[in-house]
Amino acid sequence: MNLILLEAADFMAADRVVLRDPRRLAHLREVHQAAAGDRMRVGLLDGLMGIGQIESLDTGQACLTVTLDQPPPAKLPLTLLLALPRPKMLRRVLQTVSAMGVARLVLLNSYRVEKSFWQTPFLEPAAIEEQLRLGLEQARDTVLPEVLIEKRFKPFVEDRLPALAAGTRGLVGHPGSYPACPRALSEPVTLAIGPEGGWIPYEVEKLQEAGLAPVQLGERILRVENAVPALLARLF
């Protein structure tokens, strides 16, 4: 937690917050070993970032005086379509997506996504937001990415993706004899990353029809949790 994420409900006055939840309190006390007088980076969810000075801290609550005067870092101009990963990986990937500044994430079905993955409680809105917040706290950001859940591949790719991808550079990460993933783009991008085992040929065709061009990242097959940071770091 490189930034303490505050919510409107934490504020007692414009410059004064009280934290009472066990997670943030434990983190302040145990990881930061914070004490009265210490200054910490803070940020208001969907708002500005700045500094909080601890006025008091005990097992039940922490009181801070805060100054919020810095904008959060810019988001990547990216809509990331991700075939739904297995639940354990989903949680880490949500943190990664949020930490790296993806503006919009679409969790999408694919032939090779196991049906049971859609049953995980980690897809509930509160569970998704929990992981996204951890990513913001890690990276020092305050703005949650938008997350869309699309359980049906074909209607999404045929009916909604062309509008989402309009005006952006559309790419599909896919192993094979495709052009190398481009580098250091400044334009908006729509990028699709497949499941373990990859997109099936029908899916690559449909994504191409929607305006996404296949690109590859070399001979090595990466796990989704590595492919996401690798592709983002190369693209932007």
Add this chain to the structure above:
Amino acid sequence: MNLILLEAADFMAADRVVLRDPRRLAHLREVHQAAAGDRMRVGLLDGLMGIGQIESLDTGQACLTVTLDQPPPAKLPLTLLLALPRPKMLRRVLQTVSAMGVARLVLLNSYRVEKSFWQTPFLEPAAIEEQLRLGLEQARDTVLPEVLIEKRFKPFVEDRLPALAAGTRGLVGHPGSYPACPRALSEPVTLAIGPEGGWIPYEVEKLQEAGLAPVQLGERILRVENAVPALLARLF
């Protein structure tokens, strides 16, 4: 497992292998749902890759006829110095390093590495090799990276690092007002990535004296498991 990694001991003849270990057998049967006649990608540890055709498969053993005729993918010309991560992250990072083709990994002490991390059984040679093999099987490679363990920062950085880094582009990933991490290099690189919380200023100075120049990857602070693939994908 996108490649079945074979060892010399698996070979009954130049083109015939028998697998008897539960891990590979279970993977063949349960993940690949393989049956006699199926063809799988295989590779000999530290040797060539190719195709194995399953001649027979039951709960006790699998017999394959193999043809090994392709070289493994090239390694990245990279020596990666990594402050020892916490044990759970160490295992994943070892897989990542191996999957992404790092030639040499140095696990290094740092002021912010907790002393207890050095006690983990995951640092035993067999445990390290297990994770590295998983990375090779994921990425389709056969050549293990070299791994060095350096429990003392100063003697390593003063006495051995200058020789290791000689003739390479030396870089330290470090947040701050440094030049951006360079892109698409073809020369050999020595890259140092710090612990959670980062290198302390003394360490950055010592790494600089050994010829490593600080570079940054943007305002966002990434976890080590994301910083590694992000930096490698940007550098190469």
